[in-house]
Amino acid sequence: REQGKSKRCHSVQRFAQHFNIVWLDPNIKESDETSRNSLARFRTIADATNIFNDPDQFIDYITRPRSEKLFLVVSDTFARSIFPRIHKVVQVDSIYVFDNNQPSNARWNQEWSKVKGTATQFDTLCNLLKLRSRQCEDNFASTSVVPSANVTGTSSDELDPSFMYSQILKEILLDVDYNSKAKNEFVKLCREQFSADKDELKVIDEFEQYYPYPSHSKELDQDPSPIWWYTRDCFLYVMLNKALRTLDIEKIIKMGFFIRDIHRQIEEIHLELQLREPLEVYRGQGMIADEFEKLKNNKGGLLSFNNFLSTSMDRDTAKSFAYLAQSDPNMTAILFQMSVDPSGIFAVLGKDISFYDEKE
Incomplete structure (x- = not known):
């Protein structure tokens, strides 16, 4: 080992990234049974939920330094006045406009890229949040990188x-x-x-x-x-x-x-499967820019994913997942291209999965 240099495994995105829902609505009250039920639904999607009736208190909360990602639910009543003040906040991952009284005519996502959806029904809103939560889980999959000098002869x-x-x-x-x-x-x-x-x-x-x-x-x-x-x-x-x-x-x-x-x-x-040749597969996702730099600085190293890794044999399908990260200035869109050794343990899925269009 060279003096002063520690050859260690670099863990990438293994921190406990949390996803919190912050809801701004003039009519939401924790004392109200309907509101309590709504908050309970949110807590099944994210790690925590916070509610606000006052826009200034809402902005003060979301602009504080924090590590967790925020999913914002904003009443249509406040949307136009508050979006310019919150859209560039780094920790804001996505914004959803919710008004259960009437549909909004404004096309918010054309002007504000972090607006991922609008809803007039609470079930629709929850489905949008679940979808985003799943996308974030894919992006923050725990991975570790063993530098190339450590792949062989590394002690525990x-x-x-x-x-x-x-x-x-x-x-x-x-x-x-x-x-x-x-x-x-x-x-x-x-x-x-x-x-x-x-x-x-x-x-x-x-x-x-x-x-x-x-x-x-x-x-x-x-x-x-x-x-x-x-x-x-x-x-x-x-x-x-x-x-x-x-x-x-x-x-x-x-x-x-x-x-x-x-x-x-x-x-x-x-x-x-009885495969004899390597299988070419792809995976699209987002990665925090700093962690992507660590990945680039360890070319030739061993990359370990701490989950069941889903990939696609269709390059365009994988690219579509990578594109989802492009709207986040803190993320780098990545397309992994992998050559899978036939002797490895993997499965090509078809009838075994609950959907059929991703060639997984």
Whole structure:
């Protein structure tokens, strides 16, 4: 080792990035039952929720130095006067205009790029926020970079602890024999976390009834496999990836049976592929500019993703995900091009997933 130089694993985007919803509306009151129910729904989507009736207090709050990303919900009443004051705030990720009385005629997103949607129905608003939350989870997937000088001959004391913990935890989770109690405890946790979200509670009921695979469900589109559940547009995807991103050990252990089942299904599909040549795949996402610089400075190193990595065989599909990051001045849009060794453990998905148009 050269004197004064530490050869360590650089962890990229492994910090506990939080997503908070901040709501500005002249009529919202925590004492009102409808408002309380709305806030409870928001808390199933983001890490925290704050409400304001006064625009100045709202602006004072969101302009304070903070690490978390903010999803802003702004009443149409305040939108025109407040957008010029908040649009360039760095920590503001996205803005949504909400007015449950009448649709707005203003095309806000043409003038303000951070405006990602408008809604007159609360369910529509929640769906928009869920979609953005999922996109952010993809962008903030926990990754680690081992510099090229360290890829071979690296001792354990030179690696970042979070990198080692994730590897050890993976080995433990895949080796545990789970019983029905594991699923029951996880379902209980989900019902507590999503108690205010009727749509997710319905999905949780389905998960309890039809998992594990095969379940021969008549209510669902097909026999739902672990990968089908993971790719379904529901609580499982975000919940699992957030736990992996933040190294939430308690939730990771609760979901251990599900992680193991996904891994085993990937192994089963891989055995059926019989590929002999490397497979070219792509992944589009956003990355914080500073972390992208670290990535560029470690060319030839080992890049490790701490989750089930989704890619596409279609370059244009992957590019469309990268383009989503271009509206954020703090993010760099990245298109990964990967050559997958046939001996690696991966799966080419088709009927196993809940959607068919991404060639995953």
